[in-house]
Amino acid sequence: MLLLHFVPLLLFFHAVSSRPSRAKGPAHSRRKPSLPHVQRPTEVLPVVSRNGTQLPPYDYSYVFQQLIDHNNPSLGTFRQRYWHTYEFYESGGPIILFMPGETDADGYYDYLTNATINGQIAQKLNGATVILEHRFFGNSNPMPDLSVQSLRVHTVQQAIDDLVYFAQNVNLPMPGGDQLATGKAPWILTGGSYGGALVSYTMSDQPDVFYSGYASSAVVEATVDFWGYFEPIRQAMPANCSADIEAVIAHVDTVLTSNNTAQINTLKSTFGLQGLAHNDDFAAALQENFLSWQALQPNSGPGGDFYEFCDALEIKNGVSAGPSGWGLDNALQAWGNYWKSKYYSDICGDDDVETCLGTYDATNPFWSYDYLGQTDRAWNWLLCNEFGFYFDGAPANHPTVASRLVTPAWGERQCGYRFPGAFTSNITSSAAVEPVPDARGVNSAYKGWNTTTERLVFANGINDPWREATVAADGSTNIGSDMQPHLLSDGFHCSDLLVDQGEASAKVKSVQGTALTYFEKWHAEWTPSA
Ligand SMILES: *[C@@H]1O[C@H](CO)[C@@H](O)[C@H](O)[C@H]1NC(C)=O
Numbered sequence: 001m002l003l004l005h006f007v008p009l010l011l012f013f014h015a016v017s018s019r020p021s022r023a024k025g026p027a028h029s030r031r032k033p034s035l036p037h038v039q040r041p042t043e044v045l046p047v048v049s050r051n052g053t054q055l056p057p058y059d060y061s062y063v064f065q066q067l068i069d070h071n072n073p074s075l076g077t078f079r080q081r082y083w084h085t086y087e088f089y090e091s092g093g094p095i096i097l098f099m100p101g102e103t104d105a106d107g108y109y110d111y112l113t114n115a116t117i118n119g120q121i122a123q124k125l126n127g128a129t130v131i132l133e134h135r136f137f138g139n140s141n142p143m144p145d146l147s148v149q150s151l152r153v154h155t156v157q158q159a160i161d162d163l164v165y166f167a168q169n170v171n172l173p174m175p176g177g178d179q180l181a182t183g184k185a186p187w188i189l190t191g192g193s194y195g196g197a198l199v200s201y202t203m204s205d206q207p208d209v210f211y212s213g214y215a216s217s218a219v220v221e222a223t224v225d226f227w228g229y230f231e232p233i234r235q236a237m238p239a240n241c242s243a244d245i246e247a248v249i250a251h252v253d254t255v256l257t258s259n260n261t262a263q264i265n266t267l268k269s270t271f272g273l274q275g276l277a278h279n280d281d282f283a284a285a286l287q288e289n290f291l292s293w294q295a296l297q298p299n300s301g302p303g304g305d306f307y308e309f310c311d312a313l314e315i316k317n318g319v320s321a322g323p324s325g326w327g328l329d330n331a332l333q334a335w336g337n338y339w340k341s342k343y344y345s346d347i348c349g350d351d352d353v354e355t356c357l358g359t360y361d362a363t364n365p366f367w368s369y370d371y372l373g374q375t376d377r378a379w380n381w382l383l384c385n386e387f388g389f390y391f392d393g394a395p396a397n398h399p400t401v402a403s404r405l406v407t408p409a410w411g412e413r414q415c416g417y418r419f420p421g422a423f424t425s426n427i428t429s430s431a432a433v434e435p436v437p438d439a440r441g442v443n444s445a446y447k448g449w450n451t452t453t454e455r456l457v458f459a460n461g462i463n464d465p466w467r468e469a470t471v472a473a474d475g476s477t478n479i480g481s482d483m484q485p486h487l488l489s490d491g492f493h494c495s496d497l498l499v500d501q502g503e504a505s506a507k508v509k510s511v512q513g514t515a516l517t518y519f520e521k522w523h524a525e526w527t528p529s530a
């Protein structure tokens with residue numbers, strides 16, 4: 001069954017109910033490991049094929065009729081968006097399918113172009129590029145809402161099956177597009193972050209569909225207690241800054257566990273957060289300062305939010321601290337003043353502290369809004385149900401920049417507010433059934449960082465805060481092989497997907513060049529299946 005849909009998506013636009021006025025959730029609920037954007041060229045020229053034919057613009061979206069439920073095809077299909085170009089295509093070239101992961105893919109169509117690794121592969125091997133929006137994100141919705149009932153078909157396995165079914169059935173809107181399904185043409189699956197994990201998972205789960213793959217910053221090892229998020233940050237930030245932060249956090253944890261209400265209130269008011277009722281909400285608020293690390297890239301230059309924070313702690317009267325910092329007293333006051341003078345309004349605007357940083361109001365209507373288009377809710381479903389990835393403090397024997405008062409239970413409680421009744425069990429319950437989130441189940445099904453898939457490139461950045469969930473984690477024993485190269489740069493999250501980051505870092509450029517060499521070699525070895 002081949003389905004061609006050459007119609008602009010606008011015709012199929014799903015009515016999305018307008019955003020209720022009190023839709024605000026806690027600031028942290030917006031955390032996502034999203035892909036960096038391509039820095040757009042100032043002038044977008046017409047897209048032209050190799051023989052000079054003018055092609056549709058990159059932002060032109062197409063629709064594929066995807067199965068709503070791969071376990072029950074009789075439920076029918078939904079409209080899944082994709083973007084596509086064949087500007088570099090010549091007969092025999094590969095189809096490069098990019099999975100953008102947990103985002104509205106509109107605005108990511110630059111990932112079709114040679115500003116990214118996808119277009120680089122296409123340009124080198126005469127390929128065509130495709131971006132397929134993930135179900136339940138953007139305008140690719142199998143169900144009319146994001147209710148618990150609808151989200152039953154929002155699983156990693158369904159996303160894997162979408163990629164496979166698409167590649168096996170799409171009739172690409174290009175000459176000979178009905179002769180390019182997997183088996184007839186070599187398909188290269190690519191992605192970054194969660195999308196990168198899907199590359200590895202898909203190739204492991206259904207090995208004979210995609211010929212080769214590129215997984216950037218792929219968070220393959222699902223981890224409930226994901227204190228490792230802060231580890232690359234702790235290791236890479238200036239030594240004085242980490243020394244002072246560790247000292248403050250040790251003090252914070254001592255005070256918060258002291259049961260001394262007066263001391264606890266004094267501590268909170270140092271940051272202007274005395275209005276925050278729950279101690280773990282206060283402890284979690286202090287994590288916010290590290291989240292800007294994820295926006296860093298090799299070409300960020302000085303003066304980013306993260307460095308502004310370290311400067312606030314480490315520069316006193318124009319003088320910068322030595323490697324061990326200024327010590328607890330100065331750091332505590334400086335961090336607190338930074339919140340009071342600037343940072344609180346940066347992240348909370350005019351909101352009161354409990355609205356912005358509190359998580360205990362189970363009656364806040366925000367939790368139950370289930371209208372389409374909420375990427376945070378759709379992503380949180382996957383976290384609550386399968387991945388975990390709760391950011392928290394390191395174990396007691398390990399240095400930490402994040403308070404140990406925050407544990408997976410802090411995130412899990414909010415899963416209960418968001419998706420009431422969805423989970424039969426969870427890690428804080430003692431019931432003898434599979435825990436939710438079922439990270440162990442995910443790792444056992446899709447092999448985590450132990451995957452043995454061949455013709456799969458893993459590319460990682462040493463400074464990526466998600467590194468501990470990738471094959472480049474300190475704890476991973478998989479060192480890769482010539483058939484599963486593990487490439488490591490000095491980059492950050494998904495840096496190697498972008499050509500301009502290669503311009504900013506020789507090591508990122510070298511990862512990209514090495515990857516291209518592998519794809520060239522493997523492509524030469526490809527033969528159609530009988
Ligand atoms: C040029 O390419 C277009 C699209 O690939 C194709 O339809 C057309 O036949 C080609 N023309 C020539 C002269 O090769």
Ligand SMILES: *[C@@H]1O[C@H](CO)[C@@H](O)[C@H](O)[C@H]1NC(C)=O
Binds near residue numbers: 114115123
């Ligand atoms: C990238 O592709 C565009 C066409 O889309 C082309 O004009 C440009 O030369 C290519 N860049 C490189 C570095 O090859």
Ligand SMILES: *[C@@H]1O[C@H](CO)[C@@H](O)[C@H](O)[C@H]1NC(C)=O
Binds near residue numbers: 257258259
């Ligand atoms: C604080 O109170 C808790 C609960 O009553 C108790 O378990 C803990 O030992 C107390 N901590 C200190 C430092 O007194």
Ligand SMILES: *[C@@H]1O[C@H](CO)[C@@H](O)[C@H](O)[C@H]1NC(C)=O
Binds near residue numbers: 238240241307310312
């Ligand atoms: C100390 O902190 C300053 C300001 O953030 C930074 O520029 C410098 O590199 C740090 N020095 C050391 C040795 O950590």
Ligand SMILES: *[C@@H]1O[C@H](CO)[C@@H](O)[C@H](O)[C@H]1NC(C)=O
Binds near residue numbers: 415417428
């Ligand atoms: C997890 O289990 C605990 C204890 O049984 C319960 O209080 C909590 O609401 C549950 N959380 C979720 C997300 O179901």
Ligand SMILES: *[C@@H]1O[C@H](CO)[C@@H](O)[C@H](O)[C@H]1NC(C)=O
Binds near residue numbers: 443444447477
């Ligand atoms: C990966 O392999 C290591 C070492 O054999 C093992 O301890 C670990 O449980 C495996 N992890 C997964 C997700 O299979």
